[in-house]
Amino acid sequence: MIRLEHVVKEEQKMLPVPVKKEITPAEVAVINRPMIFGKLGQIEVPDGAKEQLDSVANILSSYPDVNILIIGHTCDIGSQAANMKVGEARAKAAAAYLVSKGVAASRIETKSEGEAHPLVPNTSEENRRKNRRVTIVLQ
Structure with missing residues (x-):
C-alpha cells in the first residue's frame, strides 16, 4: 500500500527548481558603456543616450x-560646485528616463562626480565633450 505522504514527497521532488539567471558579460558591457551628453551644461538625455537607456531598461527587466x-560627469569648464549640480542633473535625467521605461525607482541610485573623474584628459573640446557623460554601475 502506498502512503499519501510518500506520493506528496515524490511530487515535490519533481517540481522545477527556479534557476537564478546571471547577467551576461555582454549585458554588463551595454549597461556600463558611457552615455555622452556632449553639450556644455546639457542635462536633457540626448537621443543617442535614449537608445542605450532603452537597451538598459530591457536588460534590467530580465x-x-x-x-x-x-x-553624472562633466568636463572641467565651470566651477566645481556648478559641475557637481550638472552631473547630478544628468544622472537624475537618466534615472527618470529609465523609470519612464518601467524600471522601478527603488532600483536606481544617482550621484554626481562632476569633473573629478574624466574619461579622457580635458585637453581639447572633443575630449571635454566625451567627459560630459553619464555612466551606470551595477550594484
Whole structure:
C-alpha cells in the first residue's frame, strides 16, 4: 500500500527548481558603456543616450533583483560646485528616463562626480565633450 505522504514527497521532488539567471558579460558591457551628453551644461538625455537607456531598461527587466548606480560627469569648464549640480542633473535625467521605461525607482541610485573623474584628459573640446557623460554601475 502506498502512503499519501510518500506520493506528496515524490511530487515535490519533481517540481522545477527556479534557476537564478546571471547577467551576461555582454549585458554588463551595454549597461556600463558611457552615455555622452556632449553639450556644455546639457542635462536633457540626448537621443543617442535614449537608445542605450532603452537597451538598459530591457536588460534590467530580465533581472528584477539588479540595482544600479547612475553617475553624472562633466568636463572641467565651470566651477566645481556648478559641475557637481550638472552631473547630478544628468544622472537624475537618466534615472527618470529609465523609470519612464518601467524600471522601478527603488532600483536606481544617482550621484554626481562632476569633473573629478574624466574619461579622457580635458585637453581639447572633443575630449571635454566625451567627459560630459553619464555612466551606470551595477550594484
